[in-house]
Amino acid sequence: MTSTLVTEIRSVAARTGADNGHVAPVTTADDVDETVQRAVVASRQLRDAGRDRRIELLTALADALDDSVDELVSLADVETALGAARLAGEVARSSGQLRHFVAVLVDGWYAQATIDHAEPSATPPKPDLRRHLTSIGPVAVFAASNFPFAFSVCGGDTASALAAGSAVVVKVHDGHPATSARTAEILRAAAESAGFSPDVVQLVFGRDAGISLISHPDIEAAGFTGSVPGGRALFDIASARPTPIRFFGELGSLNALIITPGAALDRGAEIAAGLAGSFTLGQGQFCTKPGVAFVPDGDAGDELIRRLVDEASTVPAGALLMPRLLDGYRASVGELVGAGEIATSLLDRSADSELGVGPTILRIDGDDLIANGAGRLLEECFGPTTVVVTYSSDRELAELVDLVPPSLTGTVHATAAESQPGAAGDRAMQALRARSGRLVWNGYPTGVAVTWAQHHGGGYPSTTDPAATSVGASAIGRFLRAVAYQDVPDALLPPELQEANPLDIVRRIDGTIVLP
Numbered sequence: 001m002t003s004t005l006v007t008e009i010r011s012v013a014a015r016t017g018a019d020n021g022h023v024a025p026v027t028t029a030d031d032v033d034e035t036v037q038r039a040v041v042a043s044r045q046l047r048d049a050g051r052d053r054r055i056e057l058l059t060a061l062a063d064a065l066d067d068s069v070d071e072l073v074s075l076a077d078v079e080t081a082l083g084a085a086r087l088a089g090e091v092a093r094s095s096g097q098l099r100h101f102v103a104v105l106v107d108g109w110y111a112q113a114t115i116d117h118a119e120p121s122a123t124p125p126k127p128d129l130r131r132h133l134t135s136i137g138p139v140a141v142f143a144a145s146n147f148p149f150a151f152s153v154c155g156g157d158t159a160s161a162l163a164a165g166s167a168v169v170v171k172v173h174d175g176h177p178a179t180s181a182r183t184a185e186i187l188r189a190a191a192e193s194a195g196f197s198p199d200v201v202q203l204v205f206g207r208d209a210g211i212s213l214i215s216h217p218d219i220e221a222a223g224f225t226g227s228v229p230g231g232r233a234l235f236d237i238a239s240a241r242p243t244p245i246r247f248f249g250e251l252g253s254l255n256a257l258i259i260t261p262g263a264a265l266d267r268g269a270e271i272a273a274g275l276a277g278s279f280t281l282g283q284g285q286f287c288t289k290p291g292v293a294f295v296p297d298g299d300a301g302d303e304l305i306r307r308l309v310d311e312a313s314t315v316p317a318g319a320l321l322m323p324r325l326l327d328g329y330r331a332s333v334g335e336l337v338g339a340g341e342i343a344t345s346l347l348d349r350s351a352d353s354e355l356g357v358g359p360t361i362l363r364i365d366g367d368d369l370i371a372n373g374a375g376r377l378l379e380e381c382f383g384p385t386t387v388v389v390t391y392s393s394d395r396e397l398a399e400l401v402d403l404v405p406p407s408l409t410g411t412v413h414a415t416a417a418e419s420q421p422g423a424a425g426d427r428a429m430q431a432l433r434a435r436s437g438r439l440v441w442n443g444y445p446t447g448v449a450v451t452w453a454q455h456h457g458g459g460y461p462s463t464t465d466p467a468a469t470s471v472g473a474s475a476i477g478r479f480l481r482a483v484a485y486q487d488v489p490d491a492l493l494p495p496e497l498q499e500a501n502p503l504d505i506v507r508r509i510d511g512t513i514v515l516p
Contacts, residue, residue, distance in 0.1 A: 026206035108505025135165030157223035284384030406459025410436030
């Protein structure tokens with residue numbers, strides 16, 4: 001992560017490579033410092049405003065995004081080539097995330113308000129203790145390339161941090177800088193209209209600005225979605241600071257999908273169509289894309305694979321998010337296709353057109369993979385590529401799954417007869433459970449619903465903190481810290497802990513959950 005000579009950030013059209021003009025100068029280290037200082041002040045305002053005012057802020061931001069959807073989609077489509085329908089859905093997802101955290105704040109359990117009344121007669125005597133979670137302060141957000149809204153300036157990291165009471169400083173991804181700049185303008189204007197400082201959301205531009213941001217002593221945590229090398233470098237910086245901070249990184253994920261013998265026989269054609277649609281969705285630029293599919297040996301498995309190739313052959317070629325991703329993707333496909341003599345290319349459309357790519361499918365026999373080692377074959381390839389691995393027995397499948405790196409998801413396709421405890425489907429799920437943050441049954445992992453129970457995380461390298469999620473209600477917990485109050489007068493307590501429960505939230509009192 002060395003310095004470059006780049007002095008400005010320019011917008012580039014994904015489909016043509018055309019230069020669309022200047023967006024912003026690269027942010028200097030001094031400018032990063034000033035930006036973070038403003039975020040410190042804005043964070044205090046957010047914290048002191050209280051839950052109800054933050055609800056008003058999140059609602060205002062969501063309304064502003066919905067009102068600007070056409071403008072934002074137009075900008076993002078030029079910069080990412082993701083298409084108007086996909087992008088409109090992503091803006092709706094972003095405003096929906098903000099509204100979801102309104103519900104989280106109303107519910108109140110995010111604060112984990114806990115009250116233990118004094119017991120003077122206990123041995124030893126127990127004081128009055130009250131504990132809750134509160135804002136940690138300014139948060140750095142590193143935007144993703146593949147989601148210009150849902151994992152960018154107005155994404156889940158931003159929504160959960162603001163809900164927690166933390167201002168955000170977003171390091172803009174240079175794949176969609178014009179979209180990011182306009183999104184920030186909309187959010188900042190909405191915040192100001194709601195009576196908050198516009199500095200609850202700020203941007204910095206450029207690689208070196210990201211390093212300065214993660215190194216700044218007033219940044220208290222960071223959220224990141226991106227590559228393994230970039231995320232690991234930032235994680236190391238965050239950990240090596242004089243005062244280390246939590247770095248919630250989503251880096252890379254292979255996402256295994258297992259098809260049982262019964263499922264291959266009963267609905268192989270259906271599974272082939274679904275798998276083709278999943279690994280090529282958005283040109284394979286989803287962190288939850290199934291990158292390896294385990295298919296049983298035999299006629300049913302062979303027919304499923306043939307249909308998978310047929311389905312993928314009809315998928316139109318398309319541009320990747322940025323022209324520079326093209327060389328990297330084609331190089332990765334070349335490494336996979338040339339992986340010794342054990343990988344067979346069933347379909348390779350990585351060179352369909354000058355700026356577009358089609359799907360690639362490779363096949364490997366499981367015993368060959370075990371004998372030769374996984375290597376590059378079981379690493380994430382960012383683009384419309386999947387690797388099919390055939391297996392001959394439960395024992396071989398278990399050995400193969402052990403070669404899969406920890407991932408965001410693991411998927412099983414099984415029949416009803418194989419869905420009983422101890423049956424093939426259950427054994428497959430148990431094999432994946434130790435390596436997956438989310439287990440999917442008879443479905444496909446692409447698409448991550450914003451819900452109370454969602455977990456979008458996993459072991460390294462899929463994330464740097466397997467207990468944390470970047471999607472769903474629990475994402476707010478990344479940007480909170482615990483404070484306990486001992487024998488503090490009621491009037492001086494935060495409202496979450498006052499005896500009268502003025503916020504009407506769920507609390508644990510003397511060991512018992514008490515509803516409002």
